Amino acid sequence: MKIDYPSDADLRAMIRFDSESGCIWLGQQRMILTHATAFGSMRSELIDSFGEEYARGVLMRMGYNAAQYDAQLAHSTRPDSMMDAFLVGPQLHSIEGIVGVEPLSVEIDPDTHHFYGEFSWSNSFEAAEHLRLYGVSDKPCCWNLLGYATGYTSAFMGKPIYFKEVECVAKGDSRCRIIGKPAEEWDEVEEFEKILSLQSMACKVNSLEEEVKFLRHEIIAAGDPDKIIAESVSIREVMFLLEKAAKTNVTVLMLGETGVGKEVFSQALHQMGELAPGPFIAVNCAALPQELIEAELFGVEKGGFSGAHQSRPGRFERADGGTLFLDELGELTEPAQAKLLRAIQTGEFERVGGSKKIKVDVRLIAATNADLAQRVKQGTFRADLYYRLNVFPISIPPLRDRLTDIPGLVKKFITVYNAKYAKQVLGITDETLNRFLAYEWPGNIRELENIIERGVILTDDNHRIESQHVCIGMPNELDCKMSLNAAGNLSKGQPPSQTNLLDSMETGKLSLEQLEAEVLQQAYSRTNQCVAETARLTGLSAPQCRYRLKKFGLLS
Incomplete structure (x- = not known):
């Protein structure tokens, strides 16, 4: 049955423009006229900054709150007819230029609080803005309008009425169409309640803040020199070199396989030196697009390249007074290598697109798992930069060469992940430790840490991590025993004979x-x-x- 609107003269009469005071009024509620494209830009900023899920929630709550006054206005403006009063909301949406609303079906029973509504929308400004900025979507996009419909109808009926957009121009349909009914009649009631919750964004932000605090604490703790596990001779030698380097501002080159902890030792060096109060800025050169490496490291002036709409500092400027850690240094482009060499030699550089010299006080720590000497021979890495970086190299040994550190590392990681997951795991079993000691650890400490995290998650409180949870693919202790070799170090295989051991002692090897x-x-x-x-x-x-x-x- 076609539903005819009553005259909207009563509503238009409530709109007053007061140019002298700069106010627009709808009854006793102040209104504004704004550009649809401005709303679209704000909507786009929300989506790009927080993602569609949270942008949807913010915009729906915005529409929901805007509708509360209109529902009050409806009852007072048309008290004689429930249907005419309800249609105030759709008519106001049309008068305000937000969307054209055609009622397809409306059922209202004030005695039983029954409601069912189906409406067709035309010329939705929100759908138009989404198409302009993002193109065709795979989901309905009239979030603000949907929030208004939900808020208006819920306030009008005195009970939660949720609307769902079942067709949308923004996803390629010929029109936008919504259906509304009481909350209890929807299967997705929990989803609606979550979206409309005033705490959902706050909870997300608080959760992220807590995660950031935790990660910052872990980063600082990981690089604390006093908390680095150094039971093995090789790591004690590394710590000795760090102590020597910390007394100067020398550029340090950290060498070692992936996952050995080059950044952790770099953080330790930073904290041991005079620049410890300053920032520690880490950059993974391999993760940066080749064309943006220079801009990321040295900053860019407005107009320095296409898309540079404003000036911004690079990592060198942000690290002023502290330490800049460049991981995967071998991936730097030729121009970036030249600029880096000059920055190391003079402490000065220029932003991309700029001519002003910028001077900084930065300790540079570079790291790589590549053979830079070989790359110099191949012509892909500057020889003068290599020689400048190679003044103070520190080689971090792989985990397979520092097996005596494994018990301490395991204990450290269990403590970390017990705190993160609110667990009380006691440690690892002897069999697990033996299999750890027999393993080659191709992923080094990073692999060990990931395995311990998995073990903490799978192990019950007040129990130890068992081998079946964390030793997948590792040699069985019965297949590969560890023993002291003739040099007195751990190695695989059978222990040396007493005669060989005595020979080693006699020759001075042990x-x-x-x-x-x-x-x-x-x-x-x-x-x-x-x-x-x-x-x-x-x-x-x-x-x-x-x-x-x-x-x-x-x-x-």
């Missing part, structure tokens, strides 16, 4: 003290740093064990 230190270190690690258990395992008294652990620097 001292008795070195052998004693290695045995104590392994026992101390296997017992999770328990002095009493280490004493029992080695056949020493507790005081003797404690004395020897202190002697070899294993116990502070």
